[in-house]
Amino acid sequence: MSLPKERITxxxxxxxxxxxxxxxxxxxxxxxxxxxEDSELKxxxxxxxxxxxxxxxxxxxxxxxxxxxxxxxxKPAFSAPEPRVKRLPWWRIGAAAAVLLLVAGSYWLFxxxxxxxxxxxxxxxxPSIKEVHIPAPATSKAVITLADxxxxxxxxxxxxxxxxxxxxxxxxxRDGHIFYQATFGDLEARTLTNTITNPVGSRIIEVQxxxxxxxxxxxxxxxxxxxxxxxxxxxxxxxxxxxFDVKSGARSPFIVKAGxxxxxxxxxxxxxxxxxxxKGKRVTLLDGAVRVSKGKDDVALKPGMQALVKDDSxxxxxxSDADASIAWKNGYFSFKGATLGxxxxxxxxxxxxxxxxEGGAAIANRTFGxxxxxxxxxxxxxxxLTENNVRYRINNRELTILP
Numbered sequence: 001m002s003l004p005k006e007r008i009t010x011x012x013x014x015x016x017x018x019x020x021x022x023x024x025x026x027x028x029x030x031x032x033x034x035x036x037e038d039s040e041l042k043x044x045x046x047x048x049x050x051x052x053x054x055x056x057x058x059x060x061x062x063x064x065x066x067x068x069x070x071x072x073x074x075k076p077a078f079s080a081p082e083p084r085v086k087r088l089p090w091w092r093i094g095a096a097a098a099v100l101l102l103v104a105g106s107y108w109l110f111x112x113x114x115x116x117x118x119x120x121x122x123x124x125x126x127p128s129i130k131e132v133h134i135p136a137p138a139t140s141k142a143v144i145t146l147a148d149x150x151x152x153x154x155x156x157x158x159x160x161x162x163x164x165x166x167x168x169x170x171x172x173x174r175d176g177h178i179f180y181q182a183t184f185g186d187l188e189a190r191t192l193t194n195t196i197t198n199p200v201g202s203r204i205i206e207v208q209x210x211x212x213x214x215x216x217x218x219x220x221x222x223x224x225x226x227x228x229x230x231x232x233x234x235x236x237x238x239x240x241x242x243x244f245d246v247k248s249g250a251r252s253p254f255i256v257k258a259g260x261x262x263x264x265x266x267x268x269x270x271x272x273x274x275x276x277x278x279k280g281k282r283v284t285l286l287d288g289a290v291r292v293s294k295g296k297d298d299v300a301l302k303p304g305m306q307a308l309v310k311d312d313s314x315x316x317x318x319x320s321d322a323d324a325s326i327a328w329k330n331g332y333f334s335f336k337g338a339t340l341g342x343x344x345x346x347x348x349x350x351x352x353x354x355x356x357x358e359g360g361a362a363i364a365n366r367t368f369g370x371x372x373x374x375x376x377x378x379x380x381x382x383x384x385l386t387e388n389n390v391r392y393r394i395n396n397r398e399l400t401i402l403p
Contacts, residue, residue: 003027132394134351134378137219140176141202147192147227154178154205165192168210168227177206182228189228197222198240201352204329209236212247213254216329220275220349241273243329246288261309265290270301271325275345280310284325328374336369340390343368344399351378352397359403363390 003011011028014020020028144152144162152162154172162170167183178196182189189210198205200220207215210228217223221240229235235255246254248267256263258274261281268288274281283292285301292299292307297314301307306319319325327334328346335343341364344355357364368388372380385392391402 132379132382134353134397136375136377137201137203137350137352139203140198140205142196142198142205142217144170144178145195145197146170147194165189165194165227168192170194176203177208179208180210180227182210186228190226190230192227193224194227195222195224199352200349209247214245216243218242218328218349238272239274241271241275241328243269243271243326245269248288261292261294263290263292271329273325275349276342280308282325283307283309284319284322286322286326327371331374333372333374335371337367338369340364340366340368340401344401347378347381348399350374351381353378354398355401356398357401358393363401363403366390 011020011024014024140154142154144154146152146163147165150163152170154176157172159172159174162172164170166188167186168189169181171179171181173179196205196207196217198217198219198221202219204219205217207217207223209215209225211234213234215223215236217238218241221238221242223236223238223242225236229252232252233255234252235257237257239258242256244254244256244265246265246267246269254265254267256265256272258272258281261274261283263270263272263283265288268290269286270288270290271284271286272281273284283290283301284306285303287303290301292301292309292314294309294314295312297312299307299314299316301316304319304322306317306322306325308315308317321336323330324334324336333343333346333350341361344364347353348355372384382392382394393400393402
């Protein structure tokens with residue numbers, strides 16, 4: 001089926017934005033089914049891959065699109081576009097990524113500043129890598145340690161009420177996030193503390209605290225907090241990385257402790273990253289206002305600012321791309337001027353692999369930049385390494401970078 005370029009672009013746009021009529025959807029699906037007319041589709045998918053945070057994947061009937069790609073001989077069962085929804089479940093995002101991989105292959109735009117190259121990389125341009133299959137995390141492996149020492153492993157836990165502590169209910173919602181439902185007057189719950197540990201190789205876990213604050217906990221991270229906050233104090237402690245959407249309107253400040261660093265807020269959205277011991281802890285503010293302190297140092301941040309807490313000092317910088325700091329929460333990796341060492345360190349936490357360097361770690365200082373969906377198989381990463389002249393050896397989940 002041959003269509004003008006302008007018509008193809010139009011159909012792609014209206015379909016992915018949920019604005020296509022039934023006739024336009026039929027025309028689009030018929031074009032999808034024609035395997036010989038996929039160059040424009042691949043070009044468009046690469047655009048989506050480079051800019052995943054800007055796309056309206058909520059409105060795409062991924063089941064129908066998937067079937068038209070992998071089973072084009074079947075007659076399409078056309079239907080009107082699905083209703084818009086506010087929230088996209090994780091498995092739907094995974095399905096979207098799977099379709100994009102089928103159509104255009106894994107896409108990662110890498111920029112090696114040492115060589116001055118900026119070039120798109122597609123799976124078709126890279127030798128096939130069949131010896132390894134390390135999928136992205138499919139489930140949450142987080143463990144909740146209750147006040148009495150009992151542990152709840154979310155990987156095997158179901159939905160609904162998990163347990164009750166004093167009068168506060170611990171609930172797992174249908175979309176997987178954890179909800180602490182407090183009861184007015186439950187004073188005992190204020191003395192109870194829970195810890196959620198999200199190991200490497202685990203899906204991100206969302207937690208709603210008893211007073212309404214939402215927290216997203218990255219893989220390789222943990223958070224400790226009261227089952228119910230006291231009237232004048234809301235304090236949590238974290239390690240690793242977490243994104244906070246703090247409930248506003250509360251009379252008490254919200255305090256995040258990370259070792260000897262403290263972040264104090266009222267109602268705001270911010271990210272705390274404590275992974276790097278060498279480069280320091282980072283607090284990035286997206287909205288509202290926070291104060292970051294360590295010892296006698298105390299600084300105020302405005303939206304778009306990032307505080308770097310290292311040794312005995314706090315450095316504040318403008319951060320033009322604050323959303324990049326929460327790319328992990330939004331389902332993709334985002335690197336800009338990052339070293340290979342930094343890139344592999346973050347990937348190792350997600351895919352649960354071990355990385356080592358043979359013959360010295362000088363290659364770890366090569367700088368890269370780009371984006372990739374967090375739902376791609378690790379073989380996609382290996383293809384990128386190959387294309388960028390990075391030699392490696394992999395054995396099970398142990399990746400060795402060669403000189």
